[in-house]
Amino acid sequence: MDSYSTDPGVELPQVRELGRRLRRVLGVLIEKGLTTPDQYPLTLKAATAGCNQKSNRDPVTNYSEDDVLRAMDELRELGLVAVVLPSTGRTERFRHYVRKRFPFSEAQIALLAELWLRGRQQLGELRARASRMVPIESLDALRVELQGLLEQGYVQASGSLERRGVEVDHGFYLAAEGQQLAPMAAGEDEDDSVAGSASSRAETRASTPVVSPAVGAAAVVTASPAVELTHELQELRQQHVALVDEVADLRDQLSELQASVSDLKRDLGV
Secondary structure, three states, X not given: OEEOOXXXXXXXXXXXXXXXXXXXXXXXXXXXXXHOHHHOOEEHHHHHHHHHOOOOOOOOOOOOHHHHHHHHHHHHHOOOEEEEOOOOOOOOEEEEOHHHHOOOOHHHHHHHHHHHHHOXXXXXXXXXXXXXXXXXXXXXXXXXXXXXXXXXXXEEEOOOOOOOOOEEEEOOOOHXXXXXOOOOOOXXXXXXXXXXXXXXXXXXHHOOOEEOOOOOOOOEEOOHHHHHHHHHHHHXXXXXXXXXXXXXXXXXXXXXXXXXXXXHHHHHOX
């Protein structure tokens, strides 16, 4: 059974801004619901551990359970979180209602959760990390999802999504935080994956068409093997980022599971 703090029939406010703690808590609920559904909805203790974990978080926090509970109460006021009252057991659990409050696709929910948890990122990094929650098959698929969020003002970008090195971030900052992305300067194109500037320059050189004057402008030869190798390197590095995050998440989940087992033993008097 789910419980909202608002009365039935009360119109909930439009949500365009969320404080730092609310973003972290909401991001954790989304992330855990998608990556560890067997442990979701979350207890207050599990949500607090998720907020403070050292992997896939920036900045790393040290919230208390009271801090997280206050954030849950504020999110309930906004209709973004509900308390689950289990038919058996004594521990309340919490779940998010982002799907009901926003017209987001599953991929968009995962992207926003990742941005709430870690902040601004380049496209390759964001795709690799958000794909832990929902499959995002390519950068083109990522751009489609981000474009929809951009048009509605839920994310911001430092330039066109087609530009190399563009950064994206969520648009839920409080006005006082002043977290607007600065536009990229002309010629500031860097690699949009975790491959880095050297790989970007290699790709630029490799993909430049070579025109043979003896044959004429119609005969254009592209150094495709070098381009393919560069793309493979970028993909491997993106996969490495995702694997590192997954291993760190598994360690955190193991710690949470061990804590849950300890709590259960204590409750049972074992």
